[in-house]
Amino acid sequence: MDSLLIRGGRKLVGEIEVSGSKNIALAVLSSIVLAEEPVLLRNVPNISDTRIKTKLLEIFGAKVEWMGTDVLVDCSNLVAGEPDEEMVRAIRTSFYMIGPLVARLGTLKMPAPGGCKIGARPVDLHLKGLHLLGAKITLDGGIYTATQKKLKGTEVYLDKPSAGATQHIMSTAARAEGTTIINNAAMEPEITALADFLNRIGASIEGAGTPKITIIGKRSLGGGDYKIPADRIQAGTFLLAGAITGGDVTIRNILPEDQTALVNKMREAGAFVDEGVDWVRIGAPSRLNGVNVTTMPHPGFPTDMQQPMAATLCVAEGTSIIEETIYESRTGHIMELNRMGAQIRQESGSAVIQGVESLRGATVYASDLRAGAALCLAGLVAEGETHVRNIHFIDRGYEAIESTLNALGADVQRVTESELVKVR
Numbered sequence: 001m002d003s004l005l006i007r008g009g010r011k012l013v014g015e016i017e018v019s020g021s022k023n024i025a026l027a028v029l030s031s032i033v034l035a036e037e038p039v040l041l042r043n044v045p046n047i048s049d050t051r052i053k054t055k056l057l058e059i060f061g062a063k064v065e066w067m068g069t070d071v072l073v074d075c076s077n078l079v080a081g082e083p084d085e086e087m088v089r090a091i092r093t094s095f096y097m098i099g100p101l102v103a104r105l106g107t108l109k110m111p112a113p114g115g116c117k118i119g120a121r122p123v124d125l126h127l128k129g130l131h132l133l134g135a136k137i138t139l140d141g142g143i144y145t146a147t148q149k150k151l152k153g154t155e156v157y158l159d160k161p162s163a164g165a166t167q168h169i170m171s172t173a174a175r176a177e178g179t180t181i182i183n184n185a186a187m188e189p190e191i192t193a194l195a196d197f198l199n200r201i202g203a204s205i206e207g208a209g210t211p212k213i214t215i216i217g218k219r220s221l222g223g224g225d226y227k228i229p230a231d232r233i234q235a236g237t238f239l240l241a242g243a244i245t246g247g248d249v250t251i252r253n254i255l256p257e258d259q260t261a262l263v264n265k266m267r268e269a270g271a272f273v274d275e276g277v278d279w280v281r282i283g284a285p286s287r288l289n290g291v292n293v294t295t296m297p298h299p300g301f302p303t304d305m306q307q308p309m310a311a312t313l314c315v316a317e318g319t320s321i322i323e324e325t326i327y328e329s330r331t332g333h334i335m336e337l338n339r340m341g342a343q344i345r346q347e348s349g350s351a352v353i354q355g356v357e358s359l360r361g362a363t364v365y366a367s368d369l370r371a372g373a374a375l376c377l378a379g380l381v382a383e384g385e386t387h388v389r390n391i392h393f394i395d396r397g398y399e400a401i402e403s404t405l406n407a408l409g410a411d412v413q414r415v416t417e418s419e420l421v422k423v424r
């Protein structure tokens, strides 16, 4: 298993771009089975999650050709494949393929999903919407069976503004007969991007990015080409890499409005933030001041930035309180950060961080994708060497994270188990 060796103490300075968005790419790769003609996707992140997703598409008969970050996907002839349970468990959004696939195939089986262990991650809202659209979905022995004779437009209220359920229902409704309205829809940028993609291949969706989305179903959807927008969470992570090291980092070719919650919080913490049409720059003093953070559905502070933000606040001046309201156990980073000398205690659903002057390098274990990113940020500022293990979690969402960090002046080395013996 690969791991990262990080030698801390260097300010990160410079300008970078980030890859296409993992979560938009996964949303598009779930609903692309609706396209009955070839689709050319551009700027697709080359990460383990997207690679697994395209293998899943091939099991259902899609033809997939990777050409760098361009991916040609032809779903004109689909079959009711039987995907391997291990493969499906690897990524949660395999579940989001059920609605679009049953719209095309009429019946299919799909193992229940997996994904980062950050909470129970129920799918009740997905199932509520699919049932209202006319799909019959049962679960037996960890395998979902979905069937439908006719999908009909409906009105659905989401008890929680679930990003996944909104994506899943929106894409399935694109092929239902009649109009569907989703109330209390999620407003994450991933929803807006997915609606843009679906409209590009012939769907008729309005209101994405607002709490009410209206979808007029079509008999079939065609092909086209679509560029995946930049990854807002990668951008936020690398902005924080600049901030935690007292550096000065600019991320280019991104949507600054996707960073609004983060940059305002960082200004509160004493960072300098500037932004232009398609870039954001963050500079920080040698020590930030503590702030309180509450994660909320978009446009609130994004839950995916919670763990990297916690790492950043470990070395800020004073006390910070982080309240995670989206996932009940997105806490895998806390024990590991405390091993590095952080002072974080958990108090009724919140993390109370007592800022310390410095962290010390240690061997730490990533427990999920964003916890892994948090440990990398901590390693950048820790004295000595930090060894981050289980970095397969990080590779799910960051393409070669060590290359990006080193391009900003960090000293990060990816080592295999055997190399580790030599390096130590």
Ligand code: EPZ
Pocket: 023, 024, 026, 092, 093, 116, 119, 120, 121, 122, 123, 124, 125, 126, 127, 160, 161, 162, 163, 164, 165, 186, 188, 190, 303, 304, 326, 327, 328, 369, 370, 397
């Ligand atoms: C997506 O997950 C992202 N994953 C997550 O990013 C992100 O944290 C999350 O949206 C929120 O923004 C992908 O896009 C692949 P949800 P998803 O449905 O779709 C509850 C990362 O690090 N809920 O909005 O699973 C659920 O328990 C990942 O890149 C229900 O109760 O998010 C959770 O508390 C992690 N019933 C909350 O909603 C449902 O049917 C958020 O879930 C569905 C969800």
